[in-house]
Amino acid sequence: MIVLGLTGSIGMGKSTAAAMFAALGCPVHSADEAVHRLYSGLAAPLIEARFPGTLAGGTVDRAALGTRVLGDAAALRDLEAIVHPLVRAEEARFLREAHEAGARLAVLDIPLLFETGGETRVDRTLVVTAPPEVQRARVLARPGMTPERFEAILAKQMPDAEKRRRADLVVDTGAGMAATQAEIRRIAAMLLLEDENKKGTGV
Ligand SMILES: CC(C)(COP(=O)(O)OP(=O)(O)OC[C@H]1O[C@@H](n2cnc3c(N)ncnc32)[C@H](O)[C@@H]1O)[C@@H](O)C(=O)NCCC(=O)NCCS
Numbered sequence: 124m125i126v127l128g129l130t131g132s133i134g135m136g137k138s139t140a141a142a143m144f145a146a147l148g149c150p151v152h153s154a155d156e157a158v159h160r161l162y163s164g165l166a167a168p169l170i171e172a173r174f175p176g177t178l179a180g181g182t183v184d185r186a187a188l189g190t191r192v193l194g195d196a197a198a199l200r201d202l203e204a205i206v207h208p209l210v211r212a213e214e215a216r217f218l219r220e221a222h223e224a225g226a227r228l229a230v231l232d233i234p235l236l237f238e239t240g241g242e243t244r245v246d247r248t249l250v251v252t253a254p255p256e257v258q259r260a261r262v263l264a265r266p267g268m269t270p271e272r273f274e275a276i277l278a279k280q281m282p283d284a285e286k287r288r289r290a291d292l293v294v295d296t297g298a299g300m301a302a303t304q305a306e307i308r309r310i311a312a313m314l315l316l317e318d319e320n321k322k323g324t325g326v
């Protein structure tokens with residue numbers, strides 16, 4: 124089984140690309156979705172203990188939590204120290220299950236893949252990218268997003284150019300849905316072939 128690490132800065136099109144892999148039958152795990160699930164479960168009491176007042180009806184209020192941590196580097200580090208090990212454990216379980224189910228290509232969608240050294244846990248890395256003005260317009264179109272919040276999140280991420288430099292594969296999502304779809308199909312086919320060849324050599 125080949126494990127593909129899918130990443131890209133905020134609004135570059137990770138979730139959209141992940142959905143395209145899923146539509147091709149690849150098991151996909153999203154770190155953002157795992158975080159959101161954990162905030163209604165295991166992580167909720169841990170977050171409330173460190174950030175009192177951020178729980179609403181037993182679930183972490185992400186807007187409130189974001190406001191607390193985005194301008195405070197130490198607070199964000201504490202939050203990541205709580206959340207990241209739980210997400211890593213979920214990813215490991217997902218990969219075990221995908222392997223047992225006989226998957227040939229599994230995708231991990233991880234926004235902070237390079238920032239957290241995640242490239243060592245995957246076989247190939249794919250970075251989705253788009254021109255900065257496209258990225259900005261996409262993110263600011265989201266409900267509740269402000270230019271300040273966008274800039275604060277961007278400042279916490281490795282620059283897009285550096286991600287592209289490190290990537291094995293790059294997809295420009297600024298070229299539109301159809302072009303992205305075609306690229307994802309091409310990449311999935313290439314990786315499946317690679318897996319097939321690997322089997323042939325007994326690796
Ligand atoms: C800051 C929080 C509360 C904001 O919640 P919100 O619902 O507004 O955003 P959401 O979770 O959907 O994330 C949207 C995007 O923000 C960016 N982002 C999220 N966390 C971080 C972070 N710690 N550093 C840099 N960028 C981040 C990513 O591009 C992500 O795709 C939330 O993102 C969070 O709890 N982050 C800490 C956990 C984390 O590091 N998650 C990243 C994946 S493991």
Ligand SMILES: Nc1ncnc2c1ncn2[C@@H]1O[C@H](COP(=O)(O)OP(=O)(O)OP(=O)(O)O)[C@@H](O)[C@H]1O
Nearest residue numbers: 132133134135136137138139140261296299300303
């Ligand atoms: N290939 C594409 N072509 C055209 N529009 C796209 C493409 N990919 C994404 N978009 C648009 O950009 C927006 C952001 O995409 P998406 O949610 O996939 O980004 P993301 O990288 O997962 O964001 P985040 O980092 O916040 O989780 C969406 O509104 C989507 O419609």
